[in-house]
Structure formats: structure tokens, C-alpha cells
Amino acid sequence: MNFRSLFPYFAALLSILIVTLFFFSFRNFILSDLSPVTLSFIIIVLLCASFWGTRPAIFAAIISILSLAYFFLKPIYSFQVSDPKDWFIIVMFFITAIVAGNLYTRAKGREEAEFAKKEIENLYKDLQKENDERKQIEMDLRARTDELTRSNEELEQFAYVASHDLQEPLRLVASFSQLLALHYKGKLDEEADKYIEYIVEAALRMQQLILDLLDYSRITTRGKEFAPVNSENVLNEAILNLKVVIGENNAIISHEPLPTIMGDYSQLVQLFQNLLSNAIKFCGDDQPNINISAEIEGDNWVFQVKDNGIGIEPQYHKRIFEVFERLHERSEYSGTGIGLAISKNIVERHGGRIWVESELNKGSTFYFTIPNRRK
């Protein structure tokens, strides 16, 4: 019990004491008629009921009756009720306290119910608003997905046009410049020989870039449905495709047991092939030594392709996965800079992510995750 809950009783007691003191001072004048005293007490009981409910009102009624009996009813100071009229006053006090208190409780209950109803209504409105907002977001998302699909289709269309329509004139440029080189090398001056060489090189490189771009644009649009794939078979096929390069560079390739995963077989071959060919290409002066392994971590398989090559400075670890990003001159290392962008797209299409850990001259480890799905 704290002071807050006792306050109504104190307040009732104090007001009855004040009223008693007041009327008791004038008892000689009012003894013949007790109605002003009774009326004042009843008002206090009513006030207690309307502010604090039945209990403080009954308490005020008891104190009022005691005060009346002790100080005002005849014979005075004797604390006994001698007249049936006084009984009537006592009963009236209790009835007033109980009825008014009940009325207060009911009114409060109704008020609380009204309040709760309003709260529920507000809650419902909030929920409806949230639901509307969610629906709007879903609609926006669907619109954006449609837009993305459309722009992907456009990109694919563009890549097709680029590869098909642009390749034809490009092939002409390449073959005629090669013919020029063949027939006129040494017959014109040295400058002319150099220019022809540049043209041939540029045309061939452009052909390669266009083919790579076509590959890149087809990862999501032309991907096959996922099926269970044994990643050791995938690795073996990638190694077979790179047989010549591996032989030329005396590369050592080893691997730990690799899991069966859900994926697109040919894209996974391409992924391994890109990572392996980079590991061989960027080997520096040492014999390439590459190890492939996989570990389960939570819901994902984490694959590692570790090499002993030239390494990559930390500031380039993100950039190398963007289209046409390269860290070296073409004279140093060949390539168009799209291999890792394609690898990233493949991994993301499979629901995973790809990253590299490396330091300059300390080799590189490329990691990628593939969700461990059964179907």
C-alpha cells in the first residue's frame, strides 16, 4: 500500500474533520436542525464516490456517521443512536456511498471500455496503414523486378546485336587488316607496318571484348535450372578444358574432397575455369601451385581456390570483380578483365558471394559460397 492509494481516505477524513469542527463551533445554533451538517457530510460522501469510487465513499460514510453520532445527535458526546430518525440517516449514508460508488465504477468501466475500443480502432488503423504500405512496397518491388527483367532482356538483345551485327564488319576489318599485313609487310615503310599491326591487334581485341560481354550478359538470362552437381566433376572438366595452359605452365593442381551442390553445371565449370586460369596466369616466376577445397559453414559451402601467385594489393580486392577492371598492362598479362565479373555473376545467381584474400607477392585465395540446398 502506498501513499497514492491512501490519499482518498486521508482526504475524506480531513474534509469530515473540517466540516465537524466548523459545525461543532456553532452547535448551539444548529442542534435543533441537523440537516446542514448531514447535507455537508453527504456531499463529502458523494464527492468521494465520484472521485475515487465505493471504498473511499463507504469510509467517508462511516466517519460521517461516527461524527454525527458522537458530536451532533442527542444526547451529545454519548455515541448512541436513540431515535429511529437517526437510523434512517445512517442507512441513507451507506446507501448513498454504495450507489454513488457503483455508479462511479460503472462509469469508469464504460470510459475504460470506450478507451480500449478507441485504442483497438487506432491499432487496427495503424495495421491497415502498414498493410497498405507493405502492399505498395510489394507493388513497387514487382514493378522494379519487371523493369529489371525488361532491361536485362534489352541488354541481352543488345549483346546479341553487338555480337552478331557488329562482329560482321569487325571480322571484315580484322581479316582485311590481316590481309594487308600479309601482302604489304615490308613493302611499305616501317611506320605503315606498325599501323597495320596496331589495327589487327585492336580488331582482334574488340572481337574478344564483344564475345566476353555476350558471355557476361547471358549468365542470368540463359542460365539453366539448378540440379545436383558433383563439384569434383566440375573441377575435373575445368582442368580438362585448361589442359594446354596447365601443361605449358607446369601447373600443379590439387584438391580436397569436394561436395555435391545444387547448381548450373556449365556455369560452375566456367567459374572454376576462370579462377584456375587466373591462378595460372598471375603466377609470377614460380611454378603455379593451386589447391581447391570446400568447407561447410552454417548453411553454406565455402570454396577456396588458393594460389602461390603475384597476389593483389588490398585496395583492389573489390574492384577486380567489376567489368573490364584489370590491374596490369596487356603487354604484361593478357585478358579483357571480365573473367571475375562473370564469376561474381555466376556465384550470385547461385545465391552466394565471392571475395579474395591476398597480399602483394604472397599468393591469393579466392573464396566463394554456395548455399547447401538439397533440392
Ligand code: ADP
Ligand atoms: P583478366 O584475367 O581478363 O584480366 P579478371 O576479371 O579475371 O580479368 O581479373 C581481373 C584482375 O584481377 C586481373 O587483371 C588481375 O589483375 C587480378 N587477378 C585476378 N586473379 C588473380 C590472381 N589469382 N592473382 C593475382 N591477381 C589476380
